Amino acid sequence: MLKTFRGGIHPPYNKDLTKHKPVETAKLPDRVIIPMSQHVGAPCEPIVKVGDLVKKGQKIGEARAFVSAPIHASISGKVTAVEPRPHPGGGMVMSVVIESDGKDELFEGINAPKPLAELSPDEIKNLIRESGIVGMGGAGFPTQVKLSPPPGKTIDTIIVNGAECEPYLTADHRLMVERPDDVVLGLEAIMKATGVKNGYIAIEENKPDAIEAIRKAIQAKDGIELVELATKYPQGGEKQLINAVTGREVPSGGLPMDVHVIVDNAGTCAAIANAIKTGMPLVERIATVTGTAVNEPKNLLIRIGTPFSEIIEQCGGFKGEAGKVIMGGPMMGLAQSVLDVPAIKGTSGILVLAKNDVVLSEQSPCIRCARCVDACPIHLLPTTLGKFAERGMWTEAEEYHALDCIECGCCAYVCPAHIPLTQLIRLAKNHIMAAKKK
Amino acid sequence: MNQYTRMIVVLVAISLAAGALLAFSYEVTNPKIQEQAQQALEQAVMKVIPGAEKMTTVEKEGMTLYIGTDNQGNKKGIAFKTTGSGFSGPIEIMVGYNPKEGKLTGIEILSMSETPGLGARIKEPAFTDQFKGKSVKDDFIPKKDVKVITGATISPAAVSKAIKSSLATVTKIYPVGGDF
Amino acid sequence: MVKDFVNGLWGENPIFRAVIGICSALAVTTAGQNGIAMGLALTFVLTCSSILVSILKNIIPSKVRIPCYIIVIATFTTIVDLFMKAYFPALYQVMGIFIPLIVVNCIVLWRAEGFASKMSLIRSIADALGMGLGYAWAITLISIVREILGSGTLFGIHIMGANFTHWVIMLLPPGAFLVMGILVGIMNMITRKPVKNTHCH
Amino acid sequence: MPNLILISTLSMAGLGFILGGGLVIASKKFAVENDPRIDEVLGALPGANCGACGFPGCSGLAKAIVEGKAPANGCVVGGQNVAKKVASIMGMSDAGASADRKIARVLCQGGKAEARLKADYHGVKSCRAASMVNGGPKGCPYACIGFGDCAGVCPFDAITMSENGLPVIDEEKCTGCGLCVKECPKSVIALTPEKNEVHVRCRATLKGKDTRAVCDVGCIACKKCEKECPFDAIHVVNNVAVIDYEKCRNCMKCVEACPTKTITAAFTERKKAVIDDKCIGCTICAKNCPANAITGEVKKKHAVNQELCIGCSICEEKCPKGAITMVRNGQKANNHCASCNAAK
Amino acid sequence: MGEYKFITTSSPHIHSGESVQRIMFNVAGALMLPAAAGIYFFGLRALVLIIITTLAAVLTEAIFQKLRGKPITVWDGSAVVTGILLALNLPPGLPLWMAVVGAAIAISLGKQVYGGIGMNPFNPALIGRVFLMITFPVQMTTWINPVDGTTGATPLQIMKMQGVSTDYIKLFLGNIGGSLGETSAFMIILGGLYLLYKGYIEWRIPGFYLGTVAILSVVLGRDPIFELLSGGLMLGAFFMATDMVTSPISRLGKIIFGIGAGIFTVIIRFYGGYPEGVSFSILLMNAFTPVINRYTVPRIYGEVKVR
Amino acid sequence: MLKELFFIIVSSVLVNNFVFSRFLGNCPFLGVSSKTETAVGMGMATTFVLTMTAVAAYFIQHYILMPFGLAPFLQIVSFILVIASLVQLVEMVVLKISPALYNAFGIYLPLITTNCIVLAVALLIPLKNYNLIESTIFGLGAGLGFTLALILMSGIREDMEFGDVPDALKGPAIVFITAGLLAMIFLGFAGLVPL
Numbered sequence A: 001m002l003k004t005f006r007g008g009i010h011p012p013y014n015k016d017l018t019k020h021k022p023v024e025t026a027k028l029p030d031r032v033i034i035p036m037s038q039h040v041g042a043p044c045e046p047i048v049k050v051g052d053l054v055k056k057g058q059k060i061g062e063a064r065a066f067v068s069a070p071i072h073a074s075i076s077g078k079v080t081a082v083e084p085r086p087h088p089g090g091g092m093v094m095s096v097v098i099e100s101d102g103k104d105e106l107f108e109g110i111n112a113p114k115p116l117a118e119l120s121p122d123e124i125k126n127l128i129r130e131s132g133i134v135g136m137g138g139a140g141f142p143t144q145v146k147l148s149p150p151p152g153k154t155i156d157t158i159i160v161n162g163a164e165c166e167p168y169l170t171a172d173h174r175l176m177v178e179r180p181d182d183v184v185l186g187l188e189a190i191m192k193a194t195g196v197k198n199g200y201i202a203i204e205e206n207k208p209d210a211i212e213a214i215r216k217a218i219q220a221k222d223g224i225e226l227v228e229l230a231t232k233y234p235q236g237g238e239k240q241l242i243n244a245v246t247g248r249e250v251p252s253g254g255l256p257m258d259v260h261v262i263v264d265n266a267g268t269c270a271a272i273a274n275a276i277k278t279g280m281p282l283v284e285r286i287a288t289v290t291g292t293a294v295n296e297p298k299n300l301l302i303r304i305g306t307p308f309s310e311i312i313e314q315c316g317g318f319k320g321e322a323g324k325v326i327m328g329g330p331m332m333g334l335a336q337s338v339l340d341v342p343a344i345k346g347t348s349g350i351l352v353l354a355k356n357d358v359v360l361s362e363q364s365p366c367i368r369c370a371r372c373v374d375a376c377p378i379h380l381l382p383t384t385l386g387k388f389a390e391r392g393m394w395t396e397a398e399e400y401h402a403l404d405c406i407e408c409g410c411c412a413y414v415c416p417a418h419i420p421l422t423q424l425i426r427l428a429k430n431h432i433m434a435a436k437k438k
Numbered sequence B: 001m002n003q004y005t006r007m008i009v010v011l012v013a014i015s016l017a018a019g020a021l022l023a024f025s026y027e028v029t030n031p032k033i034q035e036q037a038q039q040a041l042e043q044a045v046m047k048v049i050p051g052a053e054k055m056t057t058v059e060k061e062g063m064t065l066y067i068g069t070d071n072q073g074n075k076k077g078i079a080f081k082t083t084g085s086g087f088s089g090p091i092e093i094m095v096g097y098n099p100k101e102g103k104l105t106g107i108e109i110l111s112m113s114e115t116p117g118l119g120a121r122i123k124e125p126a127f128t129d130q131f132k133g134k135s136v137k138d139d140f141i142p143k144k145d146v147k148v149i150t151g152a153t154i155s156p157a158a159v160s161k162a163i164k165s166s167l168a169t170v171t172k173i174y175p176v177g178g179d180f
Numbered sequence C: 001m002v003k004d005f006v007n008g009l010w011g012e013n014p015i016f017r018a019v020i021g022i023c024s025a026l027a028v029t030t031a032g033q034n035g036i037a038m039g040l041a042l043t044f045v046l047t048c049s050s051i052l053v054s055i056l057k058n059i060i061p062s063k064v065r066i067p068c069y070i071i072v073i074a075t076f077t078t079i080v081d082l083f084m085k086a087y088f089p090a091l092y093q094v095m096g097i098f099i100p101l102i103v104v105n106c107i108v109l110w111r112a113e114g115f116a117s118k119m120s121l122i123r124s125i126a127d128a129l130g131m132g133l134g135y136a137w138a139i140t141l142i143s144i145v146r147e148i149l150g151s152g153t154l155f156g157i158h159i160m161g162a163n164f165t166h167w168v169i170m171l172l173p174p175g176a177f178l179v180m181g182i183l184v185g186i187m188n189m190i191t192r193k194p195v196k197n198t199h200c201h
Numbered sequence D: 001m002p003n004l005i006l007i008s009t010l011s012m013a014g015l016g017f018i019l020g021g022g023l024v025i026a027s028k029k030f031a032v033e034n035d036p037r038i039d040e041v042l043g044a045l046p047g048a049n050c051g052a053c054g055f056p057g058c059s060g061l062a063k064a065i066v067e068g069k070a071p072a073n074g075c076v077v078g079g080q081n082v083a084k085k086v087a088s089i090m091g092m093s094d095a096g097a098s099a100d101r102k103i104a105r106v107l108c109q110g111g112k113a114e115a116r117l118k119a120d121y122h123g124v125k126s127c128r129a130a131s132m133v134n135g136g137p138k139g140c141p142y143a144c145i146g147f148g149d150c151a152g153v154c155p156f157d158a159i160t161m162s163e164n165g166l167p168v169i170d171e172e173k174c175t176g177c178g179l180c181v182k183e184c185p186k187s188v189i190a191l192t193p194e195k196n197e198v199h200v201r202c203r204a205t206l207k208g209k210d211t212r213a214v215c216d217v218g219c220i221a222c223k224k225c226e227k228e229c230p231f232d233a234i235h236v237v238n239n240v241a242v243i244d245y246e247k248c249r250n251c252m253k254c255v256e257a258c259p260t261k262t263i264t265a266a267f268t269e270r271k272k273a274v275i276d277d278k279c280i281g282c283t284i285c286a287k288n289c290p291a292n293a294i295t296g297e298v299k300k301k302h303a304v305n306q307e308l309c310i311g312c313s314i315c316e317e318k319c320p321k322g323a324i325t326m327v328r329n330g331q332k333a334n335n336h337c338a339s340c341n342a343a344k
Numbered sequence E: 001m002g003e004y005k006f007i008t009t010s011s012p013h014i015h016s017g018e019s020v021q022r023i024m025f026n027v028a029g030a031l032m033l034p035a036a037a038g039i040y041f042f043g044l045r046a047l048v049l050i051i052i053t054t055l056a057a058v059l060t061e062a063i064f065q066k067l068r069g070k071p072i073t074v075w076d077g078s079a080v081v082t083g084i085l086l087a088l089n090l091p092p093g094l095p096l097w098m099a100v101v102g103a104a105i106a107i108s109l110g111k112q113v114y115g116g117i118g119m120n121p122f123n124p125a126l127i128g129r130v131f132l133m134i135t136f137p138v139q140m141t142t143w144i145n146p147v148d149g150t151t152g153a154t155p156l157q158i159m160k161m162q163g164v165s166t167d168y169i170k171l172f173l174g175n176i177g178g179s180l181g182e183t184s185a186f187m188i189i190l191g192g193l194y195l196l197y198k199g200y201i202e203w204r205i206p207g208f209y210l211g212t213v214a215i216l217s218v219v220l221g222r223d224p225i226f227e228l229l230s231g232g233l234m235l236g237a238f239f240m241a242t243d244m245v246t247s248p249i250s251r252l253g254k255i256i257f258g259i260g261a262g263i264f265t266v267i268i269r270f271y272g273g274y275p276e277g278v279s280f281s282i283l284l285m286n287a288f289t290p291v292i293n294r295y296t297v298p299r300i301y302g303e304v305k306v307r
Numbered sequence F: 001m002l003k004e005l006f007f008i009i010v011s012s013v014l015v016n017n018f019v020f021s022r023f024l025g026n027c028p029f030l031g032v033s034s035k036t037e038t039a040v041g042m043g044m045a046t047t048f049v050l051t052m053t054a055v056a057a058y059f060i061q062h063y064i065l066m067p068f069g070l071a072p073f074l075q076i077v078s079f080i081l082v083i084a085s086l087v088q089l090v091e092m093v094v095l096k097i098s099p100a101l102y103n104a105f106g107i108y109l110p111l112i113t114t115n116c117i118v119l120a121v122a123l124l125i126p127l128k129n130y131n132l133i134e135s136t137i138f139g140l141g142a143g144l145g146f147t148l149a150l151i152l153m154s155g156i157r158e159d160m161e162f163g164d165v166p167d168a169l170k171g172p173a174i175v176f177i178t179a180g181l182l183a184m185i186f187l188g189f190a191g192l193v194p195l
Ligand SMILES: Cc1cc2nc3c(=O)[nH]c(=O)nc-3n(C[C@H](O)[C@H](O)[C@H](O)COP(=O)(O)O)c2cc1C
Pocket: A135, A137, A138, A139, A140, A141, A145, A146, A147, A148, A149, A150, A237, A238, A239, A255, A256, A257, A261, A262, A263
């Protein structure tokens, strides 16, 4: 039996658009806008000024806090502005704008470190931090922080998240097909850094070619196992993944490390491998550009900071009338209102839906059908939470565990009354957190 | 006065006054109440014994029986109370019986709590009148011997059953054809 | 004073506005005349008790005021009870236990505690009469609705024609609640206050 | 049957005695300290014990009110009068307009008509929810989103949403509780001293041209106000003008200067100084007037040049004789409508 | 790239496409099966009754919403379902005006006073039926015999009064006296299976409901097959107890709901004044639903702390 | 005997529920049914007082009123006096002994004096000729029936908060209508227990 969890949904996956398309390297952008906050935690401080000349891989944002990750220039050129710019996450974020000189020169400080076998755990962690590697599965949590559990917390399992359960997206899929060894090398580095002997690479069964590739890559490796998962959304959610792979449940309000697990995205592993092999920090990533309103859907290797408009241009621009531009997948991605926002480290894809495909149904009263209850992978009562949120009953929402919602969107996806449950619960979470901070 | 003593004194005084006042009102109304009850009883007896003008009460074998007489002192029949178990509570029935003829002379529902519009229609003459002149030998089987009320068979059945079972005792005391 | 009287009739009508003392309003209202009788009985008890409470208000220590008021109310209730039994036995049978329950009819204690124990005698009387009659008309209205639909009669007189199908539910508990609910709703609609101009007052 | 009367009288008296005695003993033995206000509040309540308030009886509500768990107007049956009485027992008589009373003011004028949208937002009609979707649909990331979260939380119904999709605060009803300020995801509402009539109704720190691109009434940081202000009370900081409420004297100069009408005053008319017969001609006012609007000879009654007066009230404050009053539209100037003065 | 103004919403950006309307019309479709049986056995009269109650239900809903100044949402089909279900619950010979009263009560007191679809605590169709049952008991208990068109008793009445059972085949196919749509167990099960297949109803409620009745019948020495096939049990279990608006949302809650309804049905059938207890039982469990929901909040993922 | 007691319970909880079919205790039913917690507390407190009252009423009836022939006119006064004092006494005792218990249900006690169920139970006991045990059970059943009604109504009312009840019906009106529907449903138990 394939491993899975209770709850969840089966949306149409629409991965055929790009799943057979090899990753193309995007052309060098004329200009990149690099936000100083691309991760969970404290934003970086820009360490360049307008007029400075920078090179690819040069550090331009310094991470002063522990939970943070440095930021590097992704192209060579001149800094033309250091000012707040629109961020794909919403709002204005301090950003460094670099005008390309077209040369794409490598920063001098970049050289391959020692091979993995010779690196000590601390060296690996340091390399990961200095390379600005953050979780590429979407949340953007600084990876090195995850790998340094506080004393008393032991880790016995590392899971590489290759589920890629979001519809449309194929970035991890292509990565695992094309660079399986990088994924495995990254996992080995993490295992070494944390001293863990058990590694799993978990992949949904709808990616047979990726499974095949990874299987080949781990043949000779000890302690690394391949786990085939049922195809179901949100199989890639870390709590669901841990549950499916190990049978453990992350306690409410807890972290994976509470059940001795670290989950890392396949892309994160590849980025670590890249840093070990070449010393190159995280300045580019694979993103799937897809959707019903993109002329040529593709998997692109893009530089961090490339504006969306430029990326979409490379995929033949819009097809027909574009209704919605989403950073990420259709279930959890963020809708964008302007195209001059840049791709960041967590941009796993850009999805453009045609106007006709954007469902804007009128909300009607909840009929208590409990579809949302059955779909919720956390076993919450989304309908009840939604009602609390609509009436501003934040304390009640908290009692009903609103904070445990992973915002996967399953409830809103199934709701026949078209109630924006996920958004309502997100609103409740926001209020609860605000009240807590006070 | 200390506040606690005052509490007691006031409470006692008021209770005292209330007791006195009530006892007095009771004295005033009680005869009338008794009279009313007697009158109601007599009325019911007269109703189920046609032609009766007066009544005398006799106690026999644990039963209270009312013997109805006309102005001349002729006995017109006897009446007795019986209780049936209806749909939603007891049904009190006054039954008139003429031993000489061995027939019922009428019935009257004294009290009941059946459903208005349904079981409560046992109060209506349409139902009660059928018992007039019925032989006490009758089986009183609902739907066969006794017309029932559509949608509410339980109440009429209860009435029939109560009459039938009490007649068993009464006809022992005053056998059919006998005097009374 | 007039204001106190009208207050009970309309503004703070015990049944429709304050919604209090409703048990009897639901229980006895199967026929119009029951409504009137119950209303008058309550008005009597309420007025007498209010008079006495108003007179005694300064004598009764606050700690035992509830028992005292209740005794007063109970006394008058028993008097009504006895008199009804003596002179209106038929009505008494219909209203059964609800005459004694005037004692605990929340209206009486409400007015005794809330009005008579604080106000002058005259005002208390006006208030008690207003409340009592307010109660009376309200439950008579309920009775009428239930009687017409349930029995096709109005104060015992057939008005709905021979073929009228009786709405049995109206004479049963649910009918009482439903009629009450709908009437309170209608009342709310009639008296719904225009949005008050609270800007400058 | 006097016998019956006797028996009943005696038994009632006995019952009364036993129960009364029981209560007395109990109340002595089981006496519990209580907040005396509970009894007071209880006295003010109608005593119907109807439970309509959602509390168990009047004493339940009284307790809750004293403990601050229920509002003074918690009694449904009692209405306004009871609420007032209770409030006075609880010492909650309305806060009153003290000198430094603060009230909430909306610092954005970019309603539907003035501010441009960057996106077509659909979803939960809540400012906070919308602000979590790409920062909200308005082009200006600092603009009021206009779904009225603030109006929703105001416990005093002081905020209404205008046709144009902006909150309007009823300054009379506003108690300065600050709930709206906390609620607004865009920090568009601020608590400001009530006495201040002039406000910069924009918080966009966008560069001037960016602001102009998204809003007709946004501050474009032209600094004209800064130049006009006689009291050095307004400065452009971080691309947006900010008033120092301590220094501002409501002269409305900046209001007139602002090309985008970003700065507004509560009144269209400036108030003017008027000197009455108490004037002894000490010339203090004339010396202090920043606009040189007061003239007059020593020891003679002075006069104000209404054209020049900027309504800053300095003269009024300086006058030792109290001879100067500020007048607006022929009435003594006050921030509020005259009819309310009595109430305060 | 030209001037675009994109649509923004919170995630998710796709939807299953399921809608209230679709669910309701599917249920209405499934109801056509028992309805067809009713029309076959009781004739045109049955069809007229169905049409009348449906129209009355829809009209009441529209009028109510119009009066309240709310958007008219009769197209969501819920009133249609209520109307059809009410008809299926009525004696085929009921005077039409009574059916109209029933439908009006169902929608007004059963649904709209609470704010309309999704907010009603009780099953509206059953409210309509029970109201009629209590208001016009005589007409509501006058049953037509499908074989000869005469009035007669339902199998449950015969059981209650005379203790005589009825042929299983007849009960299964439906040529017996009874409400318009309740007689044919076969058609009801067919419709129920369709809804189960479509995922519009949850197996737990009918499963536990029918199971409880069967088990209690055996325990109390009655014939379980007769009890399952007679009266409104099948219709109630598949179409009415499953009304999602008025039944609990959690799985455990649904199980409790089913068992509770089963127990009350048996109590009323075996010991009560009425021969049939399905309507009352379902309504009673409707009344319990908020309490059930409150005390059956599921254990969430990770709630029990792992050491 | 046991069967009778069982019937008394079933009758007073389901068949002749004090609220839905005997119309008693409506004021607190209306007032205290908006929150489930309060409903449970009130229900428990009422049940307790009712049981005690039933016992007290039995003794007063049989040892004071009947021997002296005072029943016809002193019944009401003496019962209510006892109830009022009893309630007040219990309140004081509970408050002193356990503030926690008081907070859980003691605060509902004052409301109970004016709950007509209490007096009705006291008056019904002599009327029905119940013996001591039957009286106790009757009081208990009445309380449980009242509690059931309160809990059902409070659950529905809590859900109603999320509904969209027309303005005119908000408040008591919709509660009455709901009570009417519940009363209708409880009629399903009609005829369940022979009485
Ligand atoms: C303060 C903090 C500390 C964390 N520490 C760890 C950790 O020690 N180990 C770990 O695996 N993840 C850690 N995480 C990251 C979370 O497990 C998780 O990866 C992150 O919240 C994003 O998860 P998501 O993409 O499933 O939402 C930490 C997160 C936070 C906020």
